[in-house]
Amino acid sequence: MFEKIVEAANRLDGIAHKTPVLTSTLLDELTENHIFLKCENFQRMGAFKFRGAYNAISMLSKASRNKGVIAFSSGNHAMATALACNILHIPATVVMPADAPQVKAAAVQDYGASIITYNRLRESREQIAQELMDEFGYTLIPPFDAEPIIFGQGTVAKEFIEEVGELDYLLVPCGGGGLLSGCAISAKYLLPDCRVIGVEPAIADDATKSFKTGALQVNKTPNSIADGLNTTSLGKITFPIINNYVDDFVTVSEEEIKAAMYFLWTRLKIVVEPSGAVALAAYQKLSVKGKRIGVVASGGNVDVKTIGNLFLGI
Amino acid sequence: MFEKIVEAANRLDGIAHKTPVLTSTLLDELTENHIFLKCENFQRMGAFKFRGAYNAISMLSKASRNKGVIAFSSGNHAMATALACNILHIPATVVMPADAPQVKAAAVQDYGASIITYNRLRESREQIAQELMDEFGYTLIPPFDAEPIIFGQGTVAKEFIEEVGELDYLLVPCGGGGLLSGCAISAKYLLPDCRVIGVEPAIADDATKSFKTGALQVNKTPNSIADGLNTTSLGKITFPIINNYVDDFVTVSEEEIKAAMYFLWTRLKIVVEPSGAVALAAYQKLSVKGKRIGVVASGGNVDVKTIGNLFLGI
Secondary structure (H helix, E strand, O other): OOHHHHHHHHHHHOOOOOEEEEEHHHHHHHHHEEEEEEHHHHHHHHHHHHHHHHHHOOOOOOOHHHHHHHEEEOOOHHHHHHHHHHHHHEEEEEEEEOOOHHHHHHHHHOOOOOEEEEEEHHHHOOHHHHHHHHOOOOOOOOOOOOOHHHHHHHHHHHHHHHHOOOOOEEEEEEEOOOHHHHHHHHHHHHOOOEEEEEEHHHHHHHHHHHHHHHHOOOOOOOOOHHHOOOOOOOOOHHHHHHHHHEEEEEEEEHHHHHHHHHHHHHHHOOOHHHHHHHHHHHHHHHOOOOOOEEEEEEEEOOOOOOHHHHHHHO | OOOHHHHHHHOOOOOOOOEEEEOOHHHHHOOOEEEEEEEEEOHHHHHHHHHHHHHHHOOHHHHHHOOOEEEOOOOOHHHHHHHHHHHHHHEEEEEEEEEOOOOHHHHHHOOOOOOOOOOOHHHHHHHHHHHHHHHOOOOOOOOOOOOOHHHHHHHHHHHHHHHHHOOOOEEEOOOOOOHHHHHHHHHHHHHHOEEEEEEHHHHHOHHHHHHHOOOOOOOOOOOOOOOHOOOOOOOHHHHHHHHHOOOOOEOOOHHHHHHHHHHHHHOOOOOOOOOHHHHHHHHHOOOOOOEEEEEEEEEEEOOOOOOOHHOOOO
């Protein structure tokens, strides 16, 4: 499947940013490993999600493009879909809860997408989206469980490994598994001996349980500060890929996520969202020394006006 | 004097970070110019100050090194002196107000320096430092008004221009003028046609007034959110250099500083302190289009727990 990721990389060439890889003497000293941080917080719209959304949307037929696309998300996937459609001159509709963060709704609007709001307690976003698709012929862009999305996200690890070379470990955060499954395909193709580790918040560990039991597990009420990882389960497509290509899973506590995020903000001086700090938080669970560890910092979209509250206990 | 900056660069080679230069499609579109951001917030200890302090301290005689150094500062210069001494195995004493930010005092202590606290309202830090120098033979490391400091800071512009090449403008924040005078020497040597612009908060505009009147002006109570630029005046050494090498000064309002800082945090995803955002805030005062503008983002040391309050009005 790696050739599909190469095709995605070609589509993204000159459109998505080739994000920088940061290293830190301090981080290496503290961890006694050599840590490479792939900074997808510097990606366009602030997260890796742009890669998958753009790859999927750019593959649509002319007829589908003319009718437009629809996505439902209160977060990065909404922004990614809106930006990709803006670039490709395709009409986009995003179904967002009425109480979605104001900054994210504003970003979606800035990118020119139409927003349909709904009441999260009384209405179903799937039903609203389905009605719009039936009426207007929109194509649904799913957040993770579709091959073009997965192959787009896989370009993260491809680009990362092409820049840094050998890695002993690759740590990737896991929500619905789009980023993890795509990155695992790239890593296992380019570096067969690299151990690919999925990382989840301990209080949203459905994928870890699915991986360990071999049967898809659902967590109906995940509630981590890493809001991008609060998906209820892996997908029908991501789960088998993860089973085949991922070596292990690790979970981290909410306190460990906060501490990793605080370190990235105060010592590396980069703005990373809680989900984006989850993979770094996991290095200590490996109990290894002297290894080359790749860490995907997946995004940086937070409300900087209120984020400090998260750090008050540190 | 540029050869002194080359010597400083040699001393700093392999010790200071060669900080990255960031660019942003969005920033270029918004400003209708091509903006290059020299990210000294990614420098060791989080600000350019490390360059000057390390350069000055590494030039001390063996006898002076053995006795140790002293600095008074509540901010980045204290951290820079402490870190440089840590690397060079030289005893360091830092005189800090008792109400200095806890994070900065902790950093100074982590680097192994001794801290002498004083009451800002009742005691004089100069007198305390003088007494310690008399008793123990410490060498004072001034924050800006000394040639080795200025030449160290000048390596910022040298490195910047060597990486990006031609620049039509170079925007540099100005407090005591160490960074600005050093950068102006480098820029005028490497790019004689580049216009070097000093940038100050409008409510701490002593250097602007000194430059425009040709006579050293003092502002006894500067009180900008850009705390690193709240110096009362240029120095005896920095003022003449600035008069000779700088082309113009621009001032920015507190609101403009906040807006530039908010943009850097939310769109470029980097942690920059208010003083570090001042130069970016100034691009709009140039009223130019299609130019290559170098901007020095001088540092990133802020208390991320409380910084959000600064953005509440945006």
